[in-house]
Amino acid sequence: MTGGRFPASFRPLKSFFNAVSSVIGWQLHMTPHSHDTIPAANRPLFSVIVPFLNEEEWLPKCLAALRAQTIDPTLVEWILIDNGSTDRSAEIVRAEIVRAEPRATLLAEPRRDPYIARNRGILAARGQHIVFLDADCLAEPNWLEAMQRELAILLGYLAYPSPRSLALQLHEDYEDAKLRQVLASEPSECWFGHAGNMVVRADVFKEIGLFEPMPVVGDTEIIHRLLKRQPDAVVRYAAAARVVHAEVNSFRMCLTKTYEIGAHSETLARVISYRTLSLAERLRVVGRCCRMHGYGPGRWLALWGILGLGYAAFLAGRLTRGFAHLGRRG
DSSP, rough: OOOHHHHHOGHHHHHHHHHHHHHHHOTTSSSOOOOTSOGGGSOOOOEEEEEEEOOOOTTHHHHHHHHHHHSSSGGEEEEEEEEEESSHHHHHHHIIIIIIIITTTEEEOOOOHHHHHHHHHHHOOOOOOEEEOOEEEEETTTTTTTOSSSSSSEEEEOOSSOOOOOHHHHHHHHHHHHHHHHHHOOGGGGOOOTTEEEEEEEHHHHHHHHOOOOOTTTHHHHHHHHHHHHHOOOEEEEEEEEETTTTSHHHHHHHHHHHHHTTTHHHHHSSSSSOOOHHHHHHHHHHHHHHHTTTHHHHHHHHHHHHHHHHHHHHHHHHHHHHHHHHHHO
């Protein structure tokens, strides 16, 4: 295995995956990768990996956006992973992209975990850069062209669908300002990822291994695992690389996702040195957001209101998970 060590709590899972590997032919940290024996000149620039689970509502739009990319299509391969769908998702993928695009591949990963599904795609990828997109995200036409290619890891812009409520617009503005501020000016222990729009240089996975089987927060964990191995690794944000997170059409949905992050935050903290922003750091993000968008007093107050609700959702997720652990121990 070449890569970060499993924490003790995950070692039984590692043993399980390696046992399965003797049957299906791959391991969680299998090396060499599929691209190791392919000359760089013959490899695509990007491998775009899209896991999906029962996404028949969004997949047609997601696939149409991928086929509308303005980049030279010979520079890209598309890898879509069915993560155990019971609806028409796999049929849609076959009909709308696999049969039409010679560089498109449909794989299956029956274990329902998006990071295990992404790992399945990484092992099949031939590209110099691995690009992650969620099936409910719609890429802007110049999405891939806007990717900066010299970085270890790049995070793109996550927009919300129009028309947006004021709360949803404020949340989008804040998340944009937070990524700009955190990755440019704040300590690296605050850095975080989002696999719905993220690019990782392929040799990073060869160096540190694949995603850990960790719900929700595996994208942040891999950034910190890379920084532990390579403290000077370049992780940046490209606001021009935009996708629309089509499923998130209400602020209530944002709170649900924040609750999920809170529920898994202690798992993340046990594995890496990640921490959430302090009040002073959050104030700097708010200031940046207000300056960028010219907020007046009313929007400034409204922004603090939605941030308070978001923090309450995060704490609720964390406390609920904590009580669940206590209940099992009792």
